[in-house]
Amino acid sequence: MSEFLAMGGYGGYVWSSFVLTAIILVFNVTWARRRHAAARLNVARRIQAMEDDV
Amino acid sequence: MTVQSRPAPAGLWDVWLGIVTRELRLAFRRPGDMATPLIFFAIVVSLFPLAVSPDKQLLMKFGPGVLWVAALLASLMSLGTLYRQDREDGTLEQLLLSGQPVSVLVLGKIAAQWLVTGLPLVVISPIAGVAFFIPEESLPILAGSLVLGTLSLSLIGSVGAALTVGLRQANSLLSLLVLPLVMPVLIFGARAVSLSADGETTGGSLYLLAALTILTTTFSPFAASAALRISAD
């Protein structure tokens, strides 16, 4: 196991790359989802506001 | 019955020439504005020996690149104002509605901008080249490559200027948009001068540079006119 983690001496580099990748992928998903949810809220608010004006 | 003769409709060449002369006339009313990019060029060029080292060998190596970058930045200065004045006084809208092909108008403006900024840069570049110990035989390559380079820059820059006219922070945005797009021009142009200074053949680089200039001449006017129509809305 420790041999696997060590990656022949390159462990730090290899693992940091993969961890960074995981972070960026997760970040993409959460950012996209949050944007979509915010858009729904925003647009819904504006529709309500327009209806109130009418 | 006599038929009244009408003036012949303006040909595209006349339209283009008309725009160029108008722009040049406007530019010459403010000679100070014309000089600013050139002075900027001289100052930026002087920054590098001060910042790095006056060592002759080092300057010879970096000279071509420094001169090229300074020329790019100086040209960008005058590109920022390409459409601004016209937009502010409403002339831009009139030009777009005039019925003339917008790409011809764009080419006219670009030509005038190049004559006012690009050409003087090319003319003073050998002087700056001497300051960087570029060999005399290479100075024509320096000027020649800058002719092609400043033309490409004016063409690509006009697209950026059209996209950013009227926006806040237009100048910074213009540089941000245009500089990545002109990196190939910089690469081939500066390398041509370096190769010449080292005594090697420059044919390849200059051909590639010329190819880029032709490519940008073909595409930029259409892109710029599309951008102008979008910005003018």
Added chain:
Amino acid sequence: MWTWFHKLGSPPHFYRIAGKLAPWLGGLAAIALVVGTFKGLVLAPADYQQGDGFRIIYVHVPSAYLSLMAYVVMATGAAIGLIWRMKLAHAVAAACAPIGASFTFLALATGSIWGRPMWGTWWEWGDARLTSELILLFLYLGYMALRASIDDTNKADRASGVLAVVGVINVPIIHYSVEWWSSLHQGATLAKFDQPSITGDMLTPLLINIIGFTLFFGAVLLIRARGEVLERERHSRWVKRELLGDSAVRENIPAGELQQ
């Protein structure tokens, strides 16, 4: 089949189909990435020259490839939006940019991390691919900056659309010129399958991960595009029906604002 495709061009249908499709793509992406990563980290043999350090390729190359693909998708969407005036196409283009930019950043970071033990430096200007990738990041940032400066969405779509099309023409030119300029560069590991630089057992995880990244891109793109579509279509009836029927949305709007 053609009607289905045609339906996709209509915003309400796109919105619903994208909503259903995204989780599936995401699930497939997860499977592919897990399989590819496992094969790459555990099963693939160590490289003769680089030992286990080469395994970074399994995240570096896919992210670089996707960073480029995202730009192409963005430019294509922009072109379609400009030519046929489809807001949906512009919405897709807008959605691509942040995803593509993050992949570009990832490619640069993993490239730099990979370079440190191999070249001895954190950065190597002479590496044409890395330098081109940096310029690609500038292109993305410029696109996003232009969008941010224009308040009117329609105008922003069209202006950044022109920029994207101009940029995509430039990308191969930039790539070629940087390669010409660089002194050291590694041969394209994928372009030539007969090159000894990467063998079968090493190649498979790479291809699987590329597929995984592509599916992932698709999934995230669909999610983002939905939000973009909503904002562009907010005056439409279908949007009203879609949103006010959603209890989660209604719960979040303060009582005074919401009248039923």
